[in-house]
Amino acid sequence: MIVTKKSFKSAFNSKGFDNYLMLLKELVRFDSEVPDAVKEQILHDAIWHAADMEQLQSGYIGSQIKRLEADYLAQASKKYYLITAVSITGIKSKRLIKTPKSVIAISRYFPKKFKQSYDFQQVHMMYPKINQKCYSWVTIEVSARCEHAATELALEQLDYWRGIFNIFFNRNYTRTSFGKPAPINKITKYPYHSLHMENGDKASPFYWFDPNFSYEASSLDVFKSYESAKSFYIKLSSDIEGCGSRNFFTEILNRYCVSLDTANMNSSFLAMWSLLESLTFTGKENYDVTIARTLILFKDKFHLRLELDILRMKRNMAIHNGQQFEEAEKYAYLLMNIIHEYLFFLVGAISKSNSIEQLKSALDLPPDRAKLLKARQELGDEIEKLDLLESLIKIDG
Structure with a gap:
């Protein structure tokens, strides 16, 4: 050709x-x-x-x-609006959420400005089984140079918000499914995304879709819990902004959403392990580093080490042998809840560190009071030797 x-x-x-x-x-x-x-x-x-x-x-x-x-x-940015939906109900009035780079509006009603240009027929043809009553409409306002950048940014910012809200609803939760499981995330995305200009017209003849969409996704009624989830979002988002690593945590939250949007529990489990490697800055080091840096946070290190060793074994079995395992859902939840606690810990740890390299070195120290006291004494002795040398002779340079 x-x-x-x-x-x-x-x-x-x-x-x-x-x-x-x-x-x-x-x-x-x-x-x-x-x-x-x-x-x-x-x-x-x-x-x-x-x-x-x-x-x-x-x-x-x-x-x-x-x-x-x-x-x-060199192109100037302009406003774009991405229209999609999320799997929540119980929103009685329009809610506004500010993310680092967008303003998100959530409503039970479709936004009037974009009604004439939105292709409802195309959505129905592509997803005939979808139940719109299980979703609330979402409008994401962003500034970008082109429609492609606008869509990427809007979906990134949606998953930043969705990631934190899902952590609130997923935390300390587990389940055992009989039959085909639903995605772990309580708040999933609508499968169809349409981009529009400020005047309401479509910004592009194209549409964007969610490859992880599952009809098994359930709807979450947030009538009683929305305000608590919002307070959690504001606090964690503020802490992320304050630690100076917004881009890092935006990527983490986006990966968290993608990992738990699928109904394939093996995929969720493997993606969760990869996320833990990123949170522990494992890089090209071996899994012992991942486990050791994870253990630093928890008191019951013996029990958690056993869990992490089993999770590592299951991960290797799935990767190297291509095997699926029945307990994937249980292990995905176990790993997810470890990740929640480590993510909270890491936000605070980064804010107290001069650099990621310093933090990595600190996490690699032995979490044993006697060993740390001995190391501190040895360091004090070395500092005393340096002070003595400087008091005895003049140091060149």
Whole structure:
């Protein structure tokens, strides 16, 4: 097959071309403000332009990528509104939530401004079994350079809020399902997302959908619990802002949501373990580091170590042997509740640390009072030696 592109005269043999684009995308370091869809467009335009100019070599393509990226970043931001829904009921009046980069409005009624341009028929055709009474409508206001950036940002901010609210409702909870389980998250996303301009018109002919959507998701009545959940959200969000690691925790909360939105408990369990590795800054170190840094927080270290060793064994079995296991739901809940406590601990720990490296070193110290006292005494002796040396001689430099 021959691959062509509108507005360019060159053509490529498709054999291997998609792989080339994929590898090039991984090698190019784009600014974090450039969304994935724009990255793809920039790469395509740079390659075809280089081919038209008979300059199909890395240096020229690289310069074109940087030029196109700079053009994109120079664009002014404008307001966009993403229309979706979440699986809660009991909202008697419109609720406003502020996240770091958006304003979210939740209502039992569809927002009037966007009613004429929203494609209700398309939603019904794609998801005929969906029960709208199980959802509340959500409008997410963001500022972005383009529709792709707006959608990415809106969904990111929705999952920031949803992550904290789900922690409130998921915390210290467990269950055993008979038959196909529902997703663990109490608040799940509507499967269809539509982007609009400030005047109500659609911002794009495209729509976005949730690949993790499950009809097994249940609806949560928040009539009596919303205010408590909101207070929890405000407190944790404020603590995250105060610790100076907003981007880190935004990614953690987004991954938390994705992990627990699926009805596949094996997937939830594996994603939860990966999340624990990120929270403990394990990186390329082995699982002993993950377990040791997790244990630092808990008093009953003997019992928790046994649990974590079993969880690690189950994780390895699922990864290396591709095996599914019946207890996945139970283990996912067990791991989730460990993650909740560690996340709260980490927000405070980061705020007290000078750097992540300092915190990692502190977490690797032995959580034993006698050993820490001995280390403190040895350090004091070394400091005394340094003070003595400086008092005896003049130190050059």
